Amino acid sequence: MGHMHMHGGSDEVKPFDPRTFRRLVSYILPYKGFVIMALAALVISSVGAQVGPFVMARAIDEFINPQTAADLPTAERFRGVTIYALIFLGSLLVTWLADFGQTYAMSWAGQRGIYDLRKQLFAHLQRLGLRWYDARPAGRIMSRVTNDVQTLNELLSAGLVVVVGDVVRIAVIVTIMISMNWRLALATFTIIPPLAVMMFVFRPKILLAHRRVRSRVAAINANLQESISGVRVTKSFAREEENFEEFDERNYSNFEATINAEFLMSVFQPIVMVIGAVATAIVLWYGGTLIMREAQVGLQNGTLGPGVLAGFLVYVERFNQPLVELSNFYTQMQSAMAACEKIFTVMDTEPEIQDSPDAIALPEMQGHVHFQDVSFAYEGEEYVIEDIDLEVKPGQRVAFVGHTGAGKTTMINLLCRFYDPQKGRVLVDGHDIRDVTTRSLRSQIGMVLQDTFLFSGTIRDNIRYGRLDATDEEVVAAAEPVNAHRFIMESEHAYDTVVGERGGNLSVGQRQLISFARALLRDPRILILDEATSSVDAYTELLIQDALETLLKGRTSFIIAHRLSTIRNSDLIVALRDGEIVERGTHDDLIGRDGYYSSLYRTQFAESAD
Numbered sequence: 001m002g003h004m005h006m007h008g009g010s011d012e013v014k015p016f017d018p019r020t021f022r023r024l025v026s027y028i029l030p031y032k033g034f035v036i037m038a039l040a041a042l043v044i045s046s047v048g049a050q051v052g053p054f055v056m057a058r059a060i061d062e063f064i065n066p067q068t069a070a071d072l073p074t075a076e077r078f079r080g081v082t083i084y085a086l087i088f089l090g091s092l093l094v095t096w097l098a099d100f101g102q103t104y105a106m107s108w109a110g111q112r113g114i115y116d117l118r119k120q121l122f123a124h125l126q127r128l129g130l131r132w133y134d135a136r137p138a139g140r141i142m143s144r145v146t147n148d149v150q151t152l153n154e155l156l157s158a159g160l161v162v163v164v165g166d167v168v169r170i171a172v173i174v175t176i177m178i179s180m181n182w183r184l185a186l187a188t189f190t191i192i193p194p195l196a197v198m199m200f201v202f203r204p205k206i207l208l209a210h211r212r213v214r215s216r217v218a219a220i221n222a223n224l225q226e227s228i229s230g231v232r233v234t235k236s237f238a239r240e241e242e243n244f245e246e247f248d249e250r251n252y253s254n255f256e257a258t259i260n261a262e263f264l265m266s267v268f269q270p271i272v273m274v275i276g277a278v279a280t281a282i283v284l285w286y287g288g289t290l291i292m293r294e295a296q297v298g299l300q301n302g303t304l305g306p307g308v309l310a311g312f313l314v315y316v317e318r319f320n321q322p323l324v325e326l327s328n329f330y331t332q333m334q335s336a337m338a339a340c341e342k343i344f345t346v347m348d349t350e351p352e353i354q355d356s357p358d359a360i361a362l363p364e365m366q367g368h369v370h371f372q373d374v375s376f377a378y379e380g381e382e383y384v385i386e387d388i389d390l391e392v393k394p395g396q397r398v399a400f401v402g403h404t405g406a407g408k409t410t411m412i413n414l415l416c417r418f419y420d421p422q423k424g425r426v427l428v429d430g431h432d433i434r435d436v437t438t439r440s441l442r443s444q445i446g447m448v449l450q451d452t453f454l455f456s457g458t459i460r461d462n463i464r465y466g467r468l469d470a471t472d473e474e475v476v477a478a479a480e481p482v483n484a485h486r487f488i489m490e491s492e493h494a495y496d497t498v499v500g501e502r503g504g505n506l507s508v509g510q511r512q513l514i515s516f517a518r519a520l521l522r523d524p525r526i527l528i529l530d531e532a533t534s535s536v537d538a539y540t541e542l543l544i545q546d547a548l549e550t551l552l553k554g555r556t557s558f559i560i561a562h563r564l565s566t567i568r569n570s571d572l573i574v575a576l577r578d579g580e581i582v583e584r585g586t587h588d589d590l591i592g593r594d595g596y597y598s599s600l601y602r603t604q605f606a607e608s609a610d
Helices: 003-007 018-025 029-049 051-064 074-127 130-134 138-180 182-189 192-229 231-236 240-297 306-347 408-415 438-442 459-464 472-479 485-490 508-522 538-552 564-568 587-593 596-609
Strands: 369-376 385-392 397-401 423-428 445-448 526-530 556-560 572-577 580-585
Touching: 018 138, 018 306, 029 051, 029 074, 029 138, 051 074, 051 138, 051 306, 074 138, 074 306, 138 182, 138 192, 138 306, 182 240, 182 306, 192 231, 192 240, 192 306, 231 240, 240 306, 369 408, 385 408, 385 572, 385 580, 397 408, 397 564, 408 423, 408 526, 408 556, 445 508, 459 472, 459 508, 472 485, 472 508, 508 538, 526 538, 572 587, 572 596, 580 587, 580 596, 587 596
Parallel strands: 397 556, 397 572, 445 526, 526 556
Antiparallel strands: 369 385, 369 423, 572 580
16 A cells, blocks of 8 residues: 555655656646646746847947947947847846746646645545554654645745746857857857756766655654643643653754754755856857967957847846856756656545445445354454354344454454454345445534544534534534533633634543534434543533433444443443353343353443442
8 A cells, every 4th residue: 555655755856757757747638738837937037038139239339339330320329229228128128027927827737736725635645544543643644744745835836937947048148159159059058967966976876865854854753742632631630741752862863864964955056057167167268269370460340349249147146146046956857757757646546435336325224234154354464353143133233342453443443444344244234234335324423522523613513513504403402402502602702613623621520421422413323332431510411311212212232332321221232252142132131141241340340339
C-alpha cells in the first residue's frame, strides 16, 4: 500500500517523472482557455520588455552621438529622439498590460486546478478505510492536503509561467544581441559554461538541504500536534520536561538544517552575481576596444557605436537572470514532483472496503444479525477473533463482556463493515454485508461510542449529525426522551450553545446524553453502544440508565458493557476471552454456571453493584 515512501519524508531526490507531470497538468487542462491566454500575453510581455535597450541603442547611435549624427539638422535629431522615447513608453505600457493579463489568467487556471485537486483528495480521504488511517499519524495526512498541495500551488500558479517566460526571454535577448553585433554576443555567451558548472555543482546540494529542512519542519509539526492532542496525558504523568526536550531536539535539528541550506544559498547567489558581473566587464572591455579601434581606422559609420555598447550592457545583465531562474525552477519542479507523488500515492490507494459492483441497497432492516464462523486479524497478525458463531434475533439486546483485547470492539467493527473478516461472513437479515452498499448498511446502524466525539458547532448541530435533514422540533423530540433536553435548556444559549472543541465545556454525562439524542434522532434498526467506563455522579447515572432504556427499546443492540444494570437487563450475555466466545446466556444462567463470567462478574462488576 505504499507505506514505505509515505514515511520516507522527502529526503530523496525525485527525478522528473513525465507521467506524474502529465497527471498534474491534467488538472489545469479543463481551463486551457486561460492557459492559452496567459501564454500569448507572456510572449507579448517578454518581447515588449526587451524593446527598451534596443530603442535606446538606436536613439544614441542615430540621433544623439555627435560623431555619427553631426550631419543631421537639429530639428530632425530632436524629432528622432522623441519618437524613440515614445516607442519606449509604448512598449512599457504594452508590457504592463500583457503582464497583468498573464499573471491573472495563469493564477486563475492554476488555482482552479488546485481547488479541484484538493476537493478530489478530500473526497478520497473520506473513502479510505480505517486500516489506512490506523497506519498513519493525523499530522502526516494533514500535510498531504495542506503543505503538499501548497507546493503544487506554487508550481501551477507561477512556476510554469516563469519557465516559459524565461525561455522566451532568453530567445528574444539572444536574437537581439546577435542582430546588434555578433562579436559582442559571442563574448557574452562565454559566461554560460561557468554558470552551468555552478548550477550543476550547487543546485543538487541546495535542493537536498531544502528537502531536509522540509522534513524537519514536518517532524516538528507532527510532534507539536501530538503534544497538543495529548496535553492531558502529559500533565497527568508530569512529562512536561521530557516532552520539552524531545521538541527541543527536533527544533534544533531543524535549525541546523536551515542554517546549512542558508549557507549554501549565501555562497551560491553571490557567485552567480559575480559571474554576471564578469560578463559585463568582458563586454565593456571588448566592446570598448572595438569602438576605439574602429575610431582609429577612421570608419565614420562604424558597425559598433556607443549606443549599441550601452544597449548590450543592459542585455548582458538581463541575460543572466532568466538562466538563474530556470535553475530555480528546476528545484521547484523537483519538490513539486515529490509532493505530487505523495498526493497521488494517497489518491491511488484503493479503499480497502468497497461496495462490490453489483452491491444492492439493504432494504429496511429487521435487525437479524448472524456472525457465521468469523475469524479476523488486523495487519496480518494472528487472529483477534476466531471461529465466532453468534446469532442475534431482531430486538435482542446483547452484551459483550470480557477483558480488554478480548475482541469486543472487533466484533462491532466487523458488523459496521469497517473491516472485512478473513474467514466467515457477517449476515444482516440474511444478506452478506459484503453484498450490500456500505451506505445502506451503516445508515441503519446507530453508534454511541465511549469517547463521545462532538464536532465544533452548536449542540443542535451535534444532535442533528445523526440525520442532517431533521427539523428543530425533531431535534428536541430526540433530546427529551433521553433526558438531554433539560440540561440543554439550562445552558446559556440552550440548543445554540456552542460546543467547545471535542465537547470540552460539557461534562462527560452531558456528552453521553447528547450522543444518545444523536442516535435516537437517527432511529437506527441496530444500535451499537460502547459504554463509558468513566464514573459519573449517582444522579447522572440514573439519567443515563433511564435514557438507555428509552434508546434501546425495540432495537437489536450490541453493547460493550461496563455497567452492571446494562448486563443484567440484556437478553444475551456473550463472554469473550482471547477472541473466542467462552460462554453465552442470560445473567442468571451464567452466574449459576459458576464459570468464566461469574468470576469476571465477581472481580469487575461486584464493586459497582454496591
